[in-house]
Amino acid sequence: MPQNSPPITPSFFFNDPLDVSHETITEEAALADNPLNFPTDTVPVGGGAAVSSAAKTDKKRRRPALSSSRNKKGTGHAADSSSHVPGRSAPVIDSDRRHSPSGSAARRQSSSITSSTVGSNSESSTVDALAARVKELEQKLAESCHITQPGEDRFVQHDDQEEDPAPMKGTVSKTRFFGQSHWMNGVDMFPNVLDVLKLPNPRNKEPHLIFSKCKNLARTIKAHRLKPVSTDKLGQTIPEKGLADQLINAYFDSFEGVVRILHGPTFRVEYERYWQNPAAASQVFVMQMQLCMALGATIHDDVFSLRSASMQWVHEVQIWLMLPPEKSRMTIAGIQIMCMLSLAKACCAVGQDLTWVSAGALVRQAMYMGLHRDPKHLANMSVYRSEIRRRLWATIIELNLQSSYDAGGPPLLSSKHYDTRLPANLNDDQLSDEPDAERQPTGDPEALTDMSVQLALHKSYALRLLIIKHVNEFRSKESYSETLRLNSELTKACRTLTETLAALSQAQRHQPRIIFTQFHSSLVQMFTYRCFLSLHQPMVARSNDDPTYYYSRKVSLDSSLKLAQICSLSTPRYGTYPPGGSHDPAMSLNRLITNGSGLFRVIPTQTLFSIALEFIKKSEEQRDSLGGLPTMGYGELRSVLNAAQVWYERRILAGETNVKGYCFIGAAIALADAMELGLSKEETDQTVIEFGSRVGNKSYELLKQVAEREGLPVINPEDEEAIQIDVPLLDNDAMQGIMDIPLDWMVMGDLGLDGMGGFNWARGNMSVPQEFESVDPSVVSQF
Numbered sequence: 184m185p186q187n188s189p190p191i192t193p194s195f196f197f198n199d200p201l202d203v204s205h206e207t208i209t210e211e212a213a214l215a216d217n218p219l220n221f222p223t224d225t226v227p228v229g230g231g232a233a234v235s236s237a238a239k240t241d242k243k244r245r246r247p248a249l250s251s252s253r254n255k256k257g258t259g260h261a262a263d264s265s266s267h268v269p270g271r272s273a274p275v276i277d278s279d280r281r282h283s284p285s286g287s288a289a290r291r292q293s294s295s296i297t298s299s300t301v302g303s304n305s306e307s308s309t310v311d312a313l314a315a316r317v318k319e320l321e322q323k324l325a326e327s328c329h330i331t332q333p334g335e336d337r338f339v340q341h342d343d344q345e346e347d348p349a350p351m352k353g354t355v356s357k358t359r360f361f362g363q364s365h366w367m368n369g370v371d372m373f374p375n376v377l378d379v380l381k382l383p384n385p386r387n388k389e390p391h392l393i394f395s396k397c398k399n400l401a402r403t404i405k406a407h408r409l410k411p412v413s414t415d416k417l418g419q420t421i422p423e424k425g426l427a428d429q430l431i432n433a434y435f436d437s438f439e440g441v442v443r444i445l446h447g448p449t450f451r452v453e454y455e456r457y458w459q460n461p462a463a464a465s466q467v468f469v470m471q472m473q474l475c476m477a478l479g480a481t482i483h484d485d486v487f488s489l490r491s492a493s494m495q496w497v498h499e500v501q502i503w504l505m506l507p508p509e510k511s512r513m514t515i516a517g518i519q520i521m522c523m524l525s526l527a528k529a530c531c532a533v534g535q536d537l538t539w540v541s542a543g544a545l546v547r548q549a550m551y552m553g554l555h556r557d558p559k560h561l562a563n564m565s566v567y568r569s570e571i572r573r574r575l576w577a578t579i580i581e582l583n584l585q586s587s588y589d590a591g592g593p594p595l596l597s598s599k600h601y602d603t604r605l606p607a608n609l610n611d612d613q614l615s616d617e618p619d620a621e622r623q624p625t626g627d628p629e630a631l632t633d634m635s636v637q638l639a640l641h642k643s644y645a646l647r648l649l650i651i652k653h654v655n656e657f658r659s660k661e662s663y664s665e666t667l668r669l670n671s672e673l674t675k676a677c678r679t680l681t682e683t684l685a686a687l688s689q690a691q692r693h694q695p696r697i698i699f700t701q702f703h704s705s706l707v708q709m710f711t712y713r714c715f716l717s718l719h720q721p722m723v724a725r726s727n728d729d730p731t732y733y734y735s736r737k738v739s740l741d742s743s744l745k746l747a748q749i750c751s752l753s754t755p756r757y758g759t760y761p762p763g764g765s766h767d768p769a770m771s772l773n774r775l776i777t778n779g780s781g782l783f784r785v786i787p788t789q790t791l792f793s794i795a796l797e798f799i800k801k802s803e804e805q806r807d808s809l810g811g812l813p814t815m816g817y818g819e820l821r822s823v824l825n826a827a828q829v830w831y832e833r834r835i836l837a838g839e840t841n842v843k844g845y846c847f848i849g850a851a852i853a854l855a856d857a858m859e860l861g862l863s864k865e866e867t868d869q870t871v872i873e874f875g876s877r878v879g880n881k882s883y884e885l886l887k888q889v890a891e892r893e894g895l896p897v898i899n900p901e902d903e904e905a906i907q908i909d910v911p912l913l914d915n916d917a918m919q920g921i922m923d924i925p926l927d928w929m930v931m932g933d934l935g936l937d938g939m940g941g942f943n944w945a946r947g948n949m950s951v952p953q954e955f956e957s958v959d960p961s962v963v964s965q966f
């Protein structure tokens with residue numbers, strides 16, 4: 184029991200409002216030395232024969248009815264106290280016998296008998312039994328609820344001893360807390376790279392000057408992309424029909440097959456109706472169409488030429504959701520728009536670091552509309568309405584889960600919060616208007632339909648939810664045995680997924696239309712295999728000092744190599760198809776990994792961190808080996824990291840405005856090469872610094888190409904010196920301010936990898952990123 188809780192005595196449970204006489208009180212005072220304060224241990228019966236309370240309890244278990252005279256005396260109080268009177272485990276005094284004519288004499292006789300027999304063995308055993316019983320009740324009561332003092336907060340739990348504070352299990356950066364699954368926690372595994380590049384040192388002055396130039400040019404490019412948005416001109420930036428058709432088809436051939444949001448036939452009808460009379464189209468549909476085009480634009484070409492237009496479409500939808508009346512968005516179409524917006528923000532680099540926040544709003548709005556309850560509990564809905572609701576709920580909880588992995592936050596949702604059944608394995612054209620309750624079985628649940636991919640992904644949802652709770656909830660116990668158990672379960676789930684995807688691929692060969700593609704297969708595997716990285720990332724950092732966690736390092740490497748293969752990082756393919764959409768699903772995924780942001784950049788980044796760490800470890804092992812023989816897998820790791828450098832260059836050419844990821848991977852390779860050659864610490868640091876300078880110069884040239892392509896004036900070589908005007912001479916005092924906040928070197932634009940996060944490399948001051956200088960203020964929202 185907590186120390187600050189009041190003592191629980193039998194009177195707390197057995198509070199009796201009987202109007203007892205003075206003799207009874209005297210009798211109870213005779214047992215004042217009893218810490219349990221029982222009113223009496225014997226009960227007078229008839230002429231005074233004493234019967235033990237235990238025997239009385241055995242004879243009469245139920246509380247006797249109160250006499251009419253007694254009810255008149257304490258009716259109200261008795262009613263209040265009755266809730267505290269259990270039916271057993273306490274002596275019960277018959278009220279009729281208390282008020283018998285010889286009651287006083289009997290009580291006096293009972294008092295004398297009690298005083299003479301209180302030390303007897305039988306009565307002592309009874310008291311001990313009752314004391315043990317009360318202690319047991321006290322313990323159960325303390326476990327089930329916390330009894331507070333008057334005025335004490337009933338929602339605050341107190342313990343007898345102050346608990347140790349919960350472990351950090353995350354990283355604090357600026358105003359945000361990142362749980363253990365966040366990619367930025369992986370930076371801690373490279374102290375030799377970070378210390379050289381970010382700690383005050385006159386030798387690394389040149390890389391900081393170069394990156395300052397890149398930062399200024401990147402800010403100019405980003406400001407040029409953002410256009411003012413007006414609330415009375417929403418939906419008026421639709422491209423011509425030919426381009427719109429390509430973008431819409433790209434969306435339905437890729438994203439819609441994995442996360443089901445729209446009903447294809449219904450959208451197609453509305454789409455054709457829009458082009459017949461655009462002015463008559465509803466604004467709800469126009470917002471849906473804009474988000475479809477924004478998502479389709481990410482795989483339209485190799486350089487994301489429609490990036491600025493996509494950002495404009497996403498901003499307009501955000502404003503539309505904010506406009507009054509907000510209740511008008513509480514519809515199925517409104518939920519569909521919020522789902523696509525969450526996905527579009529992650530893909531198009533529009534506040535992609537806040538998708539976990541918007542996903543939480545999406546979950547709550549869906550629950551407010553009852554999507555967390557199965558339609559059979561709500562109304563007699565049609566198959567069409569019921570299945571759309573079930574599909575949307577399955578998509579919402581998946582988006583919430585993925586955003587939790589990205590942000591390092593808990594999902595704040597469990598299976599106890601909903602009872603919506605899985606969607607049926609039906610094609611879109613099979614959703615009829617017949618009552619859902621009368622629907623007949625749909626045949627083979629393993630048949631290939633429009634829902635097969637999402638159902639295959641959902642099979643592992645419960646396990647992936649358990650993993651993210653284990654990793655990110657700060658009160659969860661750090662149990663390596665639990666980590667290994669979850670790893671075993673995840674391995675089984677991945678094997679089942681591989682078998683399912685192989686069966687779907689085989690079934691696709693017999694289909695007249697394309698339902699299942701390599702894009703769908705790769706995306707589902709990315710969503711699943713990424714869980715290995717998040718599960719083992721906290722342990723990989725400890726494997727350097729404790730060999731117990733070597734298995735986590737191995738699993739992290741194996742899953743990273745698998746993800747590198749899925750994301751085409753080990754064998755990249757670029758420029759195979761012209762703009763206008765790719766007929767090769769593998770090329771579509773390749774473009775998404777290159778052009779997209781959010782989880783489509785976070786997953787490759789975490790993958791490369793794990794591979795780079797292993798590459799450095801292999802270099803150490805090769806340096807320290809007896810004969811200097813090549814380490815197994817060393818060449819494969821180098822090929823992946825070399826391909827990763829090409830991938831980063833392609834990302835910059837596609838509009839990526841940050842170059843730190845490119846520099847970081849290059850510095851890791853330079854560090855490994857220096858260690859392999861056996862260079863000294865000073866020589867190794869100098870090698871890393873020089874490589875950082877070369878990467879910075881290459882990045883600046885790539886950014887100049889992007890600026891020229893987007894219509895910005897090209898900077899002449901003689902004018903480039905002007906970019907350094909705001910950079911002071913980096914003496915020791917100035918260098919002291921550079922990157923003095925841990926891990927902020929890797930905080931990249933919106934906490935992703937895009938911008939500089941408002942951080943001034945030269946002066947080290949923290950400022951608010953000015954990303955909306957030329958945009959209507961209403962653009963800024965939490966959606």
